[in-house]
Amino acid sequence: MSTDHQQARAALGARMRELRDESGLSGRALAARLGWTQSKISKLENGRQTPTMADVRAWAEGVGRPDATAELQGRLRTVETQYRSxxxxxxxxxxxxxxxxxxxxxxxxxxxxxxxxxxxxxxxxxxxxxxxxxxxxxxxxxxxxxxxxxxxxxxxxxxxxxxxxxxxxxxxxxxxxxxxxxxxxxxxxxxxxxxxxxxxxxxxxxxxxxxxxxxxxxxxxxxxxxxxxxxxxxxxxxxxxxxxxxxxxxxxxxxxxxxxxxxxxxxxxxxxxxxxxxxxx
Structure with missing residues (x-):
């Protein structure tokens, strides 16, 4: 995996974590709200897993920021432009x-x-x-x-x-x-x-x-x-x-x-x- 891809994915994860922190939700609470495992929350926030478009949409809605959906999807497109498994x-x-x-x-x-x-x-x-x-x-x-x-x-x-x-x-x-x-x-x-x-x-x-x-x-x-x-x-x-x-x-x-x-x-x-x-x- 390229360094550029890693950096872009890490930046996306950091932004997702920032939105969660602003909502006041813990990782465990957001996982429960979305029906995900806590490990998925951690991997996404730490740039160890690439989310799907559906994932970032659910994240934005889960943290009470549906207006951030377009931003997160734009960042995800940047990641996928570079590297598509x-x-x-x-x-x-x-x-x-x-x-x-x-x-x-x-x-x-x-x-x-x-x-x-x-x-x-x-x-x-x-x-x-x-x-x-x-x-x-x-x-x-x-x-x-x-x-x-x-x-x-x-x-x-x-x-x-x-x-x-x-x-x-x-x-x-x-x-x-x-x-x-x-x-x-x-x-x-x-x-x-x-x-x-x-x-x-x-x-x-x-x-x-x-x-x-x-x-x-x-x-x-x-x-x-x-x-x-x-x-x-x-x-x-x-x-x-x-x-x-x-x-x-x-x-x-x-x-x-x-x-x-x-x-x-x-x-x-x-x-x-x-x-x-x-x-x-």
Missing amino acids: WRRQLAGGYLPVQEAHAAQARRTGVRRSFDPTLVPGLLQTADYARGVLSRYTRVHPSISDVDAAVAARIERQQVLKDRKRSFHFLVWEGALVSRLCPPAAHADQLERLVRWLVPGHVRLGVIPFEAPLNVPAGVGFSIHDDVLVITESWHAEMWLDDPADVALHCRAWNALAAGAVYGPEAHRVIVRAARTLPGNH
């Missing part, structure tokens, strides 16, 4: 996550992204997306709404039709050969990518294995209007809006982009990846 996000299934990304896509005018292991979500076919999302259930086995999430991901791709927006995707060749769906679906996915090799408001660059790299490939990320970066690890997704964090990812993207090929050269790399599939040698 997959365990918490996926508690409601894949669909809400896809909807959150769809909302961000509608807010973004210029998007740049880098993907080292997967075809970008906005460029995925339904069968490829199903293969990817179903494999994540091995890490998060409680998820059962893969089909709904696939449908939402495909619907999100409508944003690509808006020529007022700009998209620049960088894909590492490893993403093209990673086996995340049946061979036929994989072949269809590679064929689908070819359509995006024609110059336009959507630009696709491929970084071949043999390309000299200015920086290690690292993890995938997307940059939105140069003010927000979305990246992830196995345990969390980070939405980073600190200018220094955004600038760092912009430097990484520029360094990676220097090794990308486009048009016919990118087509040759995609064909090379297709030849690795069974029956295509």
